[in-house]
Amino acid sequence: MDYHLNSLVFNMGEAKRRKDLGLPPREKEFVLPEFNKDKVKQKVRNTLYKYPIIPFVFYGVAIVILFVGVFGVIKYYK
Known part of the structure; x- marks a missing residue:
């Protein structure tokens, strides 16, 4: 008491x-959050339709990073 x-x-x-x-x-209890693939797909599509430059920017940045990495490795081993 x-x-x-x-x-x-x-x-x-x-x-x-x-x-x-x-x-x-x-x-x-550990409960995973609910993940709705269709809703995420729709959001991604809407974003890409709204900003169509995003894929070009993404690939451009990826190519720049790739070139910088390759030149860095070549310069390092010279």
Whole structure:
């Protein structure tokens, strides 16, 4: 009874209360979030239709990174 009075006065959290009572930590069920592929596809398509330059920018940046990497390796081994 004394414990319950103290918990009301100090208002400790559940983890501390369980530890004081000698109980194991509460196990939470791990639930993966719902993933809707069709909704994601639609968002990607809408974004690409809204900004049609995105693929060109992406491929341009990828090619620049590839060239910089190749030239860096060639320069390193010369």
